[in-house]
Amino acid sequence: MRRFRQADWDEPLIFELSRPGRVGFTPPKAEPEVCDAAGDIEELVPQNMLRREPPHLPEVSEVMVVRHYIHLSQMNYGVNSGAFYPLGSCTMKYNPIINEVLASNPGLTELHPEQDESTIQGVLEMMYQLKSWLLEITGMDDGTLQPAAGAHGEFLGCLLIRAYHEDRGEIDVRREIIVPDSAHGTNPASAMMAGFKVVEIPSREDGCVDLEALRSVVGEQTAGMMLTNPNTLGIFESDIVEIARIIHEAGGLMYYDGANLNAILGRCRPGDMGFDIVHLNLHKTFSTPHGGGGPGSGPILVKEFLSDFLPVPTVERGEEGYYLSYDRPKTIGRIHGYYGNVNPMLKAYAYILSMGPEGLKEAAEISVLNANYIARKLMKVRGITLPRAPERPRKHEAVLSASEMERETGVRTLNIAKALLDRGLHAPTVYFPLIVPEALMIEPTETEPLEALDAFIEAIEEISEIAYSKPEEVLSAPRNTAVGRLDEAKAAHPKTLCLSWRMYRERFGGD
Amino acid sequence: MPHPYIPNSVSEIKEKMMEEMGIKSIEDLYADIPTEVRFEGKLRIPGPYTEQEVRRRVETLLGRNRRFRCPPFLGGGVWPHYVPAVVDEIVSRAEFLTSYTPYQPEITQGMLQTLFEYQSLICELTGMEVANSSMYDWATALGEAARMAGRLTRRSTILVPYLMSPNRLAVLRAYTEPVDMKVVQVDYDEVTGLIDLEDLKEKLSDDTAAVYVENPSYLGFVEEGVDAIAEAAHDIGALFIVGVDPISLGLLRPPGDYGADIVIGEGQPLGNHINFGGPLLGIFACRGEPRMIRQMPGRIIGMTTTLDGSERGFVMTLQTREQHIRRERATSNICTNQALCAVAAAVYLSLLGPNGLRELAELITSRAHYAMRRIGELTGVRAPLFSSYHFKEFTVSFEGKSVEEVHRGLLERGIHGGKSLIEEFPEIGETALYCVTELHTKEDIDLLVSALEEVLG
Secondary structure (H helix, E strand, O other), X not given: OOXXXXXXXXXXXXXXXXXXXXXXXXXXXXXXXXXXXXXXXXXXXXXXXXXXXXXXXXXXXXXXXXXXXXXHHHOOOOOOOOOOOOEOOOOOOXXXXXXXXXXXXXXXXXXXXXXXXXXXXXXXXXXXHHHHHHHHHHOOOEEEOOOOOXXXXXXXXXXXXXXXXXXXXXXXXXXXEEEEOOOOOHHHHHHHHOOOEEEEEOEOOOOOEOHHHHHHHOOOOEEEEEEOOOOOXXXXXXXXXXXXXXXXXXXXXXXXXXXXXXXXXXOEXXXXXXXOEEEOOOOOOOOOOOOXXXXXXXXXXXXXXXXXXXXXXXXXXXXXXEEEEOOOOOOOOOOOOOOOOHHHHHHHHHHHHHHHHHHHHHHHHHHHHHHHHHHHHHOOOOOOEOOOOOOOOOOXXXXXXXXXXXXXXXXXXXXXXXXXXXXXXXXXXXXOOOOOOOEEEEOOOOOOOHXXXXXXXXXXXXXXXXXXXXXXXXXXXXXOOOOOOEOHHHHHOOOOOOOOHHHHHHHHOOO | OOOOOOHHHOHHHHHHHHHHHOOOOHHHHHOOOOHHHEOOOOOOOOOOOOHHHHHHHHHHHHOOEOOOOOOOOOOOOXXXXXXXXXXXXXXXXXXXXXXXXXXXXXXXXXXXXXXXXXXXXXXXXXXXXXXXXXXXXXXXXXXXXXXXXXXXXXXXXXXEEOOOOHHHHHHHHHHHHHHOOEEEEEOEOOOOOOEXXXXXXXXXXXXXXXXXXXXXXXXXXXXXXXXXXXXXXXXXXXXXXXXXXXXXXXXXXXXXXXXXXXXXXXXXXXXXXXXXXXXXXXXXXXXXXXXXXXXXXXXXXXXXXXXXXXXXXXXXXXXXXXXXXXXXXXXXXXXXXXXXXXXXXXXXXXXXHHHHHHHHHHHHHHHHHHHHHHHHOOOOEEOOOOXXXXXXXXXXXXXXXXXXXXXHHHXXXXXXXXXXXXXXXXXXXXXXXXXXXXXXXXXXXXXHHHHHHHHHO
């Protein structure tokens, strides 16, 4: 097993590095004529609007800022800098360097969104083509790249469902969105954001939709259903055609949560399964980096009959080139100040070019091969099981359980996660989906070599052995990370809550 | 051929893995997909191309975007600003760039501490006590702020200025309509552009959840009446929401000083490239009362200690507000946000410090005033249209020529002028919104002025 020690710089807050008078960056000086024209700034600004006291920002020299944030970066873990990042449902595939190089081109980074169309033909073409490729990949007819993240796309998708029923005069009746109990938490939250009531239905043993339960809740009040396929257990909903039929017959729409698309690229398409609305996560399936929590990009793709409701503007192609079209009389309006997260779009564009149709299909297949390889090896590890239809193949991810280990040794999934960190491996998604106790949701992706899969399996085997012999060693993990286990209760407790340096100063004094 | 991004695409490796798993073919793993939904064809997308080919294609494509001698004189919600080299260096670090949301805090202290610092810096800048770790952009931050005000007051009307950004107004409507909130616009004073206080008072009611102002306003002038607006809003039990350009706060009074309950804004100027309007950085801060904090949307990072109390550390906190725990009862559905843009903002504000930010804001406002004076001196031009103090954006009205004619004339001369307001606010005539920042030198402004002079003939 590889040794691992994360950097631990005991790094102060940037505020604690401050000394009066230091500067990290100097803006240019105004030219004399400019100064003359403006006169005394303090006279220029209305007296009641002038800032009398400068903000308490830190005063730090450039070198100190650089070291501070490089130290902090060294106390972080990325898919390109780490060794394995099997975070289930997050599709942490390698983020290709070339895409970063291309996306830092000033021909993109310095473009203003209100520029004359004749001066932005390159970026419009990129957006137009990217959308058309995503339509082909998903089997849909039209769409928008405006949503800035997957959940943002879900919100838009639910607004489209709303607009559709409103247009048909049925919105007062169609108030309910159906989601399975295994759904991502964003699904019910997005439906709520769009003003719907959420109806949760229980899953079958294999995590798939229970058709009887579904039939029992659909009706004239059904606005739609949100579903991910493969589901959050990594299992393909084989009844998908029947599910779509039930929803459509009830007058509802089918929404595809694209978080799990990686498994089926080039092998099947949501549009062919009966979905009416699809969101994708470019920061998952299409390799754009997640930036420690964003920016992502969550395009929404729809069937033709929903095209009129899409947000404006959309990029269209005319005789004189590409242009931004506002011509959608039934549009829901806008959900972003401009056109969405264009920079990640370019990275996804470059990624698709690098992969081509064969490459995307191969990515899907190897992601599935890798996930099943890990699942089959791990289900043999003492204390670990593969609950819910172990005989069925998984797709891009598998959800294992450590409840046996917990019962027998007291070592829980949480402890396994922390013990993995000690070995330089990121933990899987834990305690999700909620329908699996002590869940370990593992998604290796196709970009991991066999060696990394084996190292992960070996690490779990080792942790299991220690759990059954010296459990306290696992329970005290992690030790090799920048800090040990953190007190989350203290962080959230009203008496100790501290959300800013200002709150800290007010609470603990000092400057 | 094995693909460089797929290590196990080597056939011997695949076979070895399948053999160990006891399967014969990848098809076995897809056997449960019904035939009727299988895609048997080949996707009609280009590629695969090698890195060298991809680079050529993409660079050629981006070459079709035109660049100018100086940055466009465009603002309106995102603005051209200088991004210090240090910022780009830090946000390119693979440890930050390629990490996911910090779900495992012990191994992601770097991102967590940086986001805590970002929240803290935003609080100092805006004069608020709490900030979240980002929203998608200013417009969506506004949508979320309005909904938060609705939850807090159990009222359903939001009063907004007539002269606000139409894009942000559209997003506000999309966010508030599903929960039956109404957006009502308040008139402006035709001389100053400022909010008409009398009209505001008339429209305030016991259904007003919040009053929203933008400062500086969409058309660049500073809303001076904020104290009276805040008082009027609070008197009737409504919240006061203020949207800001954070750069202006080097010079202008922070909203926390004049009674803001929620401060939102666009953090793009803080070290983020314009990128054709995204990624952006939605600022979201509020007062520190527990009832407000509980209703905040988005990720919030908190300071804590290790379980043994020996060391300081940072975690995502108050997660019971969030979708993965509260599901349909969450305050918002947001999870992925704009964290890396917040990192950029933290680095940027740390570099500039209080003095750098003040100098920058002064430089910008000096240059803008120089530009306003020079442009205003031209025949057939009025700049600005309103008499109030302007920060970095200002209206330019033309007589005799249309905005479109002027725009074309400038383009021919290699300059991108301001944004036409003809469609957004036809009542103010042939008017464009110009923006001047530290990137526009005196020489650039002079160039613009002489080009305008030529175009106007």
